[in-house]
Amino acid sequence: MSTTREAVLSALDAVPVRMADTGGEITAAKLVQGLSVSQGAVAFAIEVDPRQAAAMEPVRAAAEAAVRALPGVSRVSAVLTAHSDAPARRSSQPQPSQPVPPSLRAGPGDKPLRAPSPAPSGGRIPGVRHIVAVASGKGGVGKSTVAANLALALKSQGARVGVLDADVYGPSQPRMLGVTGRPESDAEKMILPLHGHGLTVMSMGFMIEEGQSVVWRGPMLISALTQMLHQVRWGTLDYLVVDLPPGTGDVQLTLSQKAAVSGAVVVSTPQDIALLDARKALDMFRKTGTPVLGLIENMSTYICPNCAHEAHIFGHGGARDEAARLGLPFLGELPLDLDTRMLSDSGAPIVASRPGSDQARRFLEIAARLVEAPQLAGG
Numbered sequence: 001m002s003t004t005r006e007a008v009l010s011a012l013d014a015v016p017v018r019m020a021d022t023g024g025e026i027t028a029a030k031l032v033q034g035l036s037v038s039q040g041a042v043a044f045a046i047e048v049d050p051r052q053a054a055a056m057e058p059v060r061a062a063a064e065a066a067v068r069a070l071p072g073v074s075r076v077s078a079v080l081t082a083h084s085d086a087p088a089r090r091s092s093q094p095q096p097s098q099p100v101p102p103s104l105r106a107g108p109g110d111k112p113l114r115a116p117s118p119a120p121s122g123g124r125i126p127g128v129r130h131i132v133a134v135a136s137g138k139g140g141v142g143k144s145t146v147a148a149n150l151a152l153a154l155k156s157q158g159a160r161v162g163v164l165d166a167d168v169y170g171p172s173q174p175r176m177l178g179v180t181g182r183p184e185s186d187a188e189k190m191i192l193p194l195h196g197h198g199l200t201v202m203s204m205g206f207m208i209e210e211g212q213s214v215v216w217r218g219p220m221l222i223s224a225l226t227q228m229l230h231q232v233r234w235g236t237l238d239y240l241v242v243d244l245p246p247g248t249g250d251v252q253l254t255l256s257q258k259a260a261v262s263g264a265v266v267v268s269t270p271q272d273i274a275l276l277d278a279r280k281a282l283d284m285f286r287k288t289g290t291p292v293l294g295l296i297e298n299m300s301t302y303i304c305p306n307c308a309h310e311a312h313i314f315g316h317g318g319a320r321d322e323a324a325r326l327g328l329p330f331l332g333e334l335p336l337d338l339d340t341r342m343l344s345d346s347g348a349p350i351v352a353s354r355p356g357s358d359q360a361r362r363f364l365e366i367a368a369r370l371v372e373a374p375q376l377a378g379g
């Protein structure tokens with residue numbers, strides 16, 4: 001028999017939350033948002049003041065454990081969330097009764113942390129040899145497409161590869177890799193990732209309902225990303241490819257703080273404006289001490305499928321020139337290609353579904369150049 005909403009709320013009513021300002025106590029049930037109970041699978045968010053998010057992690061864990069202990073519960077997903085700035089305005093702020101690890105504390109006044117701090121256990125994920133971040137200065141340049149196909153190209157070289165979709169604002173790897181479902185957790189409360197096309201996959205998209213919008217603030221992002229890095233059974237992997245959100249924000253910074261990243265690949269289209277943004281991404285990696293393994297130019301040219309004429313719609317060669325200017329490796333260029341778009345958007349990326357195509361060959365060449373990076377040679 002599966003559990004009911006009432007049973008879940010009553011379990012959460014037994015989880016105490018101490019208020020920071022009054023010293024009084026409420027229960028986790030009072031902070032629960034978006035409770036969904038379906039055939040033994042329970043999901044909910046705990047709404048918190050963004051400034052208290054990291055400190056509320058023990059409350060989240062206790063709430064999750066209380067619900068998991070109910071008869072008829074097969075899966076539990078509990079996340080911390082903040083909706084707009086409402087909780088920040090509340091006079092009574094919740095406070096956990098357990099100490100918070102300094103590495104998870106938010107900066108004063110909800111300001112994002114600015115300087116990298118040491119990651120737990122040196123940021124290494126047991127069993128994972130290399131973490132490779134795929135980044136872009138702006139959205140829509142094909143970063144997720146490149147991340148998925150690059151992961152598949154590395155796998156086709158015989159490597160064991162995982163994909164962590166850290167694009168919290170628009171997780172697209174579930175759709176691109178055709179992987180759906182909710183991850184379960186094991187007896188040690190480690191999250192069990194899902195699998196698709198031979199890749200081990202974890203995405204924020206698995207934790208939220210499709211079409212649901214989640215308002216994330218800095219400390220929540222830190223908590224969610226840290227969990228996805230260090231509380232997932234990644235197993236033995238040669239490469240964990242991390243699909244970052246576009247731009248230069250808290251997720252990028254957190255990854256460099258919480259994980260031993262071997263290096264980053266920056267994807268850009270050739271337009272000046274995209275390159276301008278790519279420069280900002282490169283500058284961020286320089287400041288966080290993350291090696292840049294190379295640049296990729298996507299949507300580089302358009303090759304007419306009928307007459308093979310090559311048109312330079314967005315200009316051409318800008319990323320190659322930029323790489324040369326900065327003394328960084330240029331990993332390759334990928335033309336605009338209808339199959340690439342259709343196959344990625346339908347859950348069967350071109351490297352997996354058309355391995356003999358010209359575009360798949362380009363991804364394989366890019367992967368071959370990437371693994372030559374000195375940062376990926378050892379470990």
Ligand SMILES: Nc1ncnc2c1ncn2[C@@H]1O[C@H](COP(=O)(O)OP(=O)(O)OP(=O)(O)O)[C@@H](O)[C@H]1O
Pocket residue numbers: 136138139140141142143144145146167170172245246298299334335336337338340341342344345
């Ligand atoms: N080389 C390409 N040829 C044709 N379509 C492409 C190519 N690369 C990406 N696309 C398409 O462009 C769209 C945007 O790609 P994608 O989602 O990978 O971009 P992104 O940079 O990750 O975007 P965001 O981070 O803003 O979500 C998708 O529909 C994708 O299929």
